[in-house]
Amino acid sequence: MNLAVRDIRHSLGRFVLTTLGVGMLLMVVMGMGGIYRGLVDDALVVTRGIGADLWVVQRDTRGPFAEVSRLPRSLVDRVAAVPGVTDAREFVFHTIQREHRGKPLRMGVLGLGWPTDKGEGLPLIAGRPLAQNHFEMIADESLGLGLGERLRLGKDTYTVVGLTRWLVASGGDGIACFTSRDAQAIQFDEPGESIRLERQARRARADEIDFGRTQPGVLDRASGPAQNLAALPGPSISAVIARLMPGSDPASVQRSMSGWSDVTTYTGPQQEELLLKGSVDRARRQILLFRVLLTIISAVIMALIIYTLTLDKLHPIALLKLIGAPTHVIAGLILQQSLIMGVLAYGVGYLIGTRLFPLFPRRVLVTNDDLLRLAGIVLVISVLASLLGIWKAMRVAPNEAIG
Amino acid sequence: MTEPLALETSGLTKVYGSGHTEVVALRDASMQVRRGEVVALLGPSGAGKSTFLLCVGLINPPTRGTVTIGGKLMQDGPRSLGDLRRFRREHIGFVFQKSNLIPFLSAIENVQVVGELIGRPSSVARRRAKELLDALGVGKRAFNMPTQLSGGEQQRVTVARALANQPSLILADEPTAALDSVRGRQVMELFRDVAHRHGTGVIVVTHDHRALDVFDTIYEMEDGLLKPAASAIARATVAHA
Numbered sequence: 322m323n324l325a326v327r328d329i330r331h332s333l334g335r336f337v338l339t340t341l342g343v344g345m346l347l348m349v350v351m352g353m354g355g356i357y358r359g360l361v362d363d364a365l366v367v368t369r370g371i372g373a374d375l376w377v378v379q380r381d382t383r384g385p386f387a388e389v390s391r392l393p394r395s396l397v398d399r400v401a402a403v404p405g406v407t408d409a410r411e412f413v414f415h416t417i418q419r420e421h422r423g424k425p426l427r428m429g430v431l432g433l434g435w436p437t438d439k440g441e442g443l444p445l446i447a448g449r450p451l452a453q454n455h456f457e458m459i460a461d462e463s464l465g466l467g468l469g470e471r472l473r474l475g476k477d478t479y480t481v482v483g484l485t486r487w488l489v490a491s492g493g494d495g496i497a498c499f500t501s502r503d504a505q506a507i508q509f510d511e512p513g514e515s516i517r518l519e520r521q522a523r524r525a526r527a528d529e530i531d532f533g534r535t536q537p538g539v540l541d542r543a544s545g546p547a548q549n550l551a552a553l554p555g556p557s558i559s560a561v562i563a564r565l566m567p568g569s570d571p572a573s574v575q576r577s578m579s580g581w582s583d584v585t586t587y588t589g590p591q592q593e594e595l596l597l598k599g600s601v602d603r604a605r606r607q608i609l610l611f612r613v614l615l616t617i618i619s620a621v622i623m624a625l626i627i628y629t630l631t632l633d634k635l636h637p638i639a640l641l642k643l644i645g646a647p648t649h650v651i652a653g654l655i656l657q658q659s660l661i662m663g664v665l666a667y668g669v670g671y672l673i674g675t676r677l678f679p680l681f682p683r684r685v686l687v688t689n690d691d692l693l694r695l696a697g698i699v700l701v702i703s704v705l706a707s708l709l710g711i712w713k714a715m716r717v718a719p720n721e722a723i724g
Numbered sequence: 725m726t727e728p729l730a731l732e733t734s735g736l737t738k739v740y741g742s743g744h745t746e747v748v749a750l751r752d753a754s755m756q757v758r759r760g761e762v763v764a765l766l767g768p769s770g771a772g773k774s775t776f777l778l779c780v781g782l783i784n785p786p787t788r789g790t791v792t793i794g795g796k797l798m799q800d801g802p803r804s805l806g807d808l809r810r811f812r813r814e815h816i817g818f819v820f821q822k823s824n825l826i827p828f829l830s831a832i833e834n835v836q837v838v839g840e841l842i843g844r845p846s847s848v849a850r851r852r853a854k855e856l857l858d859a860l861g862v863g864k865r866a867f868n869m870p871t872q873l874s875g876g877e878q879q880r881v882t883v884a885r886a887l888a889n890q891p892s893l894i895l896a897d898e899p900t901a902a903l904d905s906v907r908g909r910q911v912m913e914l915f916r917d918v919a920h921r922h923g924t925g926v927i928v929v930t931h932d933h934r935a936l937d938v939f940d941t942i943y944e945m946e947d948g949l950l951k952p953a954a955s956a957i958a959r960a961t962v963a964h965a
C-alpha cells in the first residue's frame with residue numbers, strides 16, 4: 322500500500338491546487354530559460370543566416386551589431402580582391418521605427434547584396450525571395466505584415482513579397498530585408514526641408530573655407546544631391562562580409578587584411594562572440610540570474626509546502642511510529658509526496674508553458690536539453706524540499722499519538 | 725515446558741526530571757499477564773497508569789526494572805529505537821481512548837497497513853484485515869473512511885488493527901471513554917473474546933467500573949504503586965450479580 326498516494330487521495334483538492342501553483346512557478350522558470358535561450362538565438366540568427374566567413378568593419382569598432390560602423394562602398398571591391406576570398410558583399414543593418422496602421426512599427430532593416438543575395442537563404446515561410454532591385458521587401462511575421470501588403474518607408478513604397486519566421490534582431494525587433502540600396506535609402510532618408518537646409522549649410526560652409534573659389538565645380542554640386550559629390554559623400558555601408566574559398570584558412574586571410582589601417586576583421590565565430598559579450602550580454606546575464614533566483618524560490622516554496630503538509634500529518638506519523646512503522650516508511654511517505662508533487666508540477670508547467678509561450682512578444686525557445694536539465698533540477702529540489710519535512714517527522718515521538 | 729507469559733514486569737520504576745523537579749511516576753511495579761488473560765488497570769488520573777502502558781509498550785523506557793513480553797526480555801537497559809519499533813510492530817497491539825485511526829486510510833487499509841509493516845504481502849494483509857473486520861462486525865464498513873464511521877465502529881476497527889499482527893500483548897488506554905455504556909461494555913467483551921480466542925494478553929486501563937466483571941484480573945494504581953484490587957473485584961462481582 323502506498324501511503325503517499327493514499328494521503329494525496331485524501332486531500333486531493335488541496336494537493337491539486339498546490340501542485341498547480343508550483344507548476345505555474347516552474348513554468349515561469351521554464352519560460353525564463355526559454356527567454357534566455359531565445360535572446361541568445363535571436364542575437365545569432367542574422368549572423369548565422371548570413372553565413373559570412375569574415376566580417377570587415379570600421380577600424381577599432383566591434384561591428385554593426387555592437388556599435389556604429391561606417392565603411393565606404395568601395396571596400397567591397399578591395400576585399401573581393403584579397404586572395405582566398407570568393408565573394409564579398411556589402412552589409413547594411415540599422416533599426417527604424419515608423420507608424421503603421423496607427424501603431425508604432427519597429428524593425429531591423431537588413432540590406433541584401435543584390436544581385437548575389439536575393440534572400441534565398443532566409444527562413445521563408447511564405448512568398449518568395451526578392452525578384453527586383455527596388456521596392457520589394459521580405460518581412461518577419463512578428464512585424465504583423467501580410468504578403469502583398471505595401472508599406473511606405475521614406476519616399477518609397479515597398480511590397481512584402483516574402484515572410485520569415487524568427488528572423489529578429491538582438492533587441493527582439495523583427496527584421497525586414499531589402500536590397501542594400503533600398504536599405505540605405507531608408508536609412509538616409511530625410512525630409513525635403515531637411516535636405517534643403519543641409520544643402521544651404523553645405524554651400525555656406527564651402528563659401529567660408531574658400532573651397533568654392535578654388536573648386537568652382539564642387540561649389541555648384543554642393544547645392545545638389547550628396548551622392549553627386551564624389552569627394553565628399555560620407556561612408557554608407559555598415560560592414561563588408563566575405564565568403565572564403567573552400568579550404569582557405571580564415572586566420573590567414575584575416576592576417577593579410579591586418580595591414581589595412583582603416584578596417585578591422587573578425588571571423589564568423591569572433592563576430593558571434595562579440596555579439597554575445599556585447600549588446601546582449603547584460604540582458605543575458607540578468608535573465609540567467611533571475612532564472613537562478615526563481616529556481617531557488619521554487620525550492621524554498623516547495624520545501625515550505627511539503628513541510629506544511631507534514632505538519633498536518635504529525636498525528637498519523639506518530640501513530641505509524643507507535644504501531645512500529647520503520648523510519649524508511651515514514652521518510653518514504655514524505656519523499657514520495659514531494660517527488661509526486663514535483664513531477665506533476667513539472668508536467669503542469671510544461672503543458673501550460675507550451676501553450677502560453679508562443680503568445681509572448683519575444684521568442685521563448687525551450688530546448689529539449691533545457692527541459693531535461695530542469696527536470697533534473699526539479700527532482701533535486703523535490704528531494705531537498707522533503708528533507709525539512711522528514712526532519713520534522715523524525716522528531717515526532719510515538720507517544721504523541723496517545724495524548 | 726510451560727508457555728511463556730504474555731507480559732512480565734519486574735521492579736518497573738519511572739522517574740521524570742531530577743533534583744527538586746523529580747517526579748516518580750511509577751514505583752517498583754511488577755505484574756504478570758498470562759496468555760489469554762484480560763487485566764484491568766484502575767486508578768485516578770495521574771496515578772501512573774499511562775506511564776505504565778508507555779513503559780510496557782516500549783515507547784517510553786523505564787528508569788529501572790525489566791519488561792519481558794512473550795518470554796523475550798525487552799527492557800533491561802538501552803536498546804535502539806529501531807529494535808523497539810520492530811518488536812512493537814510484531815508483538816504488541818495498541819488501542820486508545822480516541823479511536824486513533826489514520827485519517828487518510830479506509831477502515832480496511834488501517835488494518836492492512838499493520839500486516840504490510842510486518843512483511844506480509846499486500847493481498848494477504850488485506851485478506852486478513854477483512855477477516856478481522858468481519859469478525860468484529862464492521863466488515864460492511866471496510867471501505868469507509870474513519871470520519872464515516874461511528875465511535876463504536878471506529879473503536880472496533882482499532883481493535884482489529886491491534887490484532888492484525890497477532891500480538892502477544894494488547895495494551896488499551898481507556899478504550900471506552902468516548903462510548904456510551906452499552907457500546908463500552910461491547911468493546912470490553914470484545915477484548916475478553918479476543919484474548920480467549922487468540923491467546924493474547926490484554927491490559928485495559930479503565931475508569932469504567934460497570935464492566936469490571938469482564939476481566940480476569942484487576943489491578944489498582946495509586947501514586948505510581950501497582951497492587952491487586954481485591955475491593956474492586958468484590959464490587960464488580962456484586963454489581964454483576
